[in-house]
Amino acid sequence: MxxxxxxxxxxxxxxxxxxxxxxxxxxxxxxxxxxxxxGQPAWPWAHxxxxxxxxxxxxxxxxxxxxxxxxxxxxxxxxxxxxxxxxxxxxxxxxxxxxxxxxxxxxxxxxxxxxxxxAYPTSFHRSPTGFSALSVEQGGRLYAQQCVACHGADGRGQGPLAEAQPVWPPDLAGPLLWRRADGDVFWRIREGLRDRHGRQTMAGFADRLSDADTWAVMDYLRAQAAGQSLRRAGRWERPVAVPDFEVRCTGRPARAVSDWRQRHQRLRIVADGGGAVPLEDPRLTTVLVRAAPAASDEGVDCVADAPGAWQALALVAGAAPQALAGTQLIADRDGWLRARGEPGKGAWSDDDLLCRTETAKPSDRPASADGLGALIARMDAEPVRFVKGGFVH
Ligand code: HEC
Structure with missing residues (x-):
């Protein structure tokens, strides 16, 4: 072409x-x-x-x-x-x-x-949850009740009942779910799966999960896959958004994390570790996330202690909730998580960029005086694209 x-x-x-x-x-x-x-327009054809x-x-x-x-x-x-x-x-x-x-x-x-x-009637459906931290949390509970026995705690298909299934459950934390459209996954979880001969390989959950439950479980799978990808490959191999939760900034009405994405603004999330909060930086908004509300928020500009936020962040960051304190995450202007700073780290470096595209040649990369500046310049110059079910979203 x-x-x-x-x-x-x-x-x-x-x-x-x-x-x-x-x-x-x-x-x-x-x-x-x-x-x-x-609840959404039904695709009328079988293909x-x-x-x-x-x-x-x-x-x-x-x-x-x-x-x-x-x-x-x-x-x-x-x-x-x-x-x-x-x-x-x-x-x-x-x-x-x-x-x-x-x-x-x-x-x-x-x-x-x-x-x-x-295709199924729901093939073109979009998730109504907005990938909220609450939905991830709810999905996590449902996953533990309904899915873990076969799909395993990490989603990789090593649950105790896996071996007894007609086919081995697939790795839900690998590329499989990105090849599928959300609406197809929704349908399959609800209606079950069959092999080529029509034999049932997974029973459907339509009688046990509401529509909202099903979308929530899918949010959990997405967050879990992001964390697993960090653990396994040291990278977010596919872009993942910051789970959505409420943020309160001094002197302003409460806003959702997704607000920053809509306004194309960068975000730095700092999981409260009891230590000093990084200095405010004009290039991004810093949000201090707490596992539980604190007695005073003095001296901090933006705080989030919404239920589920800590757990959802730990999940996408590939950390146990008790090990998240002190972790920093940076989201780019499109709301994708791009960099992680582990607890106690000093300056930012190129190695912290964990979600990347290799579009620019290293020699073409913008130079910057400080590590964070270089990281931000690179995030802006090399935006990532989210491809799901073969289509860019
Ligand atoms: C009794 C075991 C069992 C349980 C419980 C179970 N699954 Fe599965 N699941 C399977 C097996 C086996 C497959 C592979 C089926 C196939 O490829 O034909 C599968 C496949 C899948 C797939 C891949 C679908 C695709 O498009 O290829 C998804 C997504 C999935 N399961 C989600 C879930 C969710 C969510 C739950 C809980 C609500 C769940 N499963 C509970 C056994 C199970």
């Missing part, structure tokens, strides 16, 4: 496909042709375009892009042909229509089995 790097044209193609599907769904819903499923497959199969993605281009060309040519016909230029109209037909005939149509995957 010309000089564009593979990811650019592919992202454009995937974004276009996703927008078409969502637009179509919204249109059908507005005109009353499709109803609701679990959808698979961003997850196209992302992996570049060849097929390229064929699809070329075919769609030719399809658009054919549409324009047919329009031109009908205009010509209307003006009684029969011959030219016939010729134009022939070229249109040839464009369609010779288009390198990709394989349907790659482009299309099974």
């Amino acid at each position: 010309g000089n564009l790097p593979a990811s650019e044209w592919l992202n454009t193609l995937l974004a276009l496909l996703q927008a078409c599907q969502l637009g179509l769904l919204s249109l059908l819903h507005k005109t009353g042709l499709v109803g609701d499923s679990h 959808r375009v698979s961003g997850e497959n196209l992302l992996i199969d570049l060849g097929q993605a390229r064929q699809l892009a070329v075919s769609l281009g030719l399809l658009a060309l054919a549409a324009v040519l047919l329009l031109a042909a009908s205009l010509l016909l209307w003006r009684r230029h029969r011959r030219s109209a016939g010729g134009t229509a022939l070229v249109a037909a040839a464009a369609l005939l010779f288009a390198p149509w990709p394989q349907a089995s790659v482009v299309l995957v099974s």
Whole structure:
């Protein structure tokens, strides 16, 4: 595709496909042709375009892009042909229509089995929870009751009942859940899973979990996967947001963490360790998070002691709640957690950047006098993208 790097044209193609599907769904819903499923518009077909497959199969993605281009060309040519016909230029109209037909005939149509995957009524659903700390906490409780026996305490599929299952439970802390659209995971948790022969491999939880419970469990899985990725690979291999909770800053009404994301402002979260709070810094807002409310918040500008916040942060930071004190986390302007400073650390360095893209060459990186400045410059220059179910969100 010309000089564009593979990811650019592919992202454009995937974004276009996703927008078409969502637009179509919204249109059908507005005109009353499709109803609701679990509170959101229901996808009416048994298939959808698979961003997850196209992302992996570049060849097929390229064929699809070329075919769609030719399809658009054919549409324009047919329009031109009908205009010509209307003006009684029969011959030219016939010729134009022939070229249109040839464009369609010779288009390198990709394989349907790659482009299309099974879909459910909830395939395009979005989580309504906003990835809140409370939802992560609620999800954690449900996970411990309903899922841990098979999926294991760390989500990697080593629970005591794992061996007795018809297939081994997958690693829920690995890349699997990122290949799936949220709405598909929601459906599968509720309705269960079957193998190719129709044999049930996991029973559904529709009778034990409400819709809200199901979304909460998924928030927990996401937070757990982030922490596991830090423990296993020393990196957040996929972007994770700061779980949302309430923050109180002196002299201002309480705000949610997600407010900073909406305003494109950076955030530094400091888990209260009893020691000195880092100095205020004009480049980011510093929020002191406490496990429980303190007698006085004097001398601290922004504080959070909302229930669940400490536990959710510990989970995404890959630390036990009792070991979180003193940890610092930095979120970029898009709200993604990018850097972690472990308790007692001195200055920030490049090694603390734990969620990265390698877009810029090291020599092109902006220079900065201090460690934090360099980190911030790099976060800004190399934003990360969140890809879920093959589509950028
Ligand atoms: C009795 C054992 C068992 C329990 C309990 C269980 N699972 Fe599973 N789970 C499995 C097995 C086995 C698979 C693999 C099924 C397959 O691939 O066909 C699986 C697969 C999954 C998947 C992957 C779906 C996919 O798209 O491939 C998710 C997500 C999941 N489970 C979530 C949960 C959640 C959430 C709970 C608790 C509410 C739960 N499971 C409870 C056994 C269990």
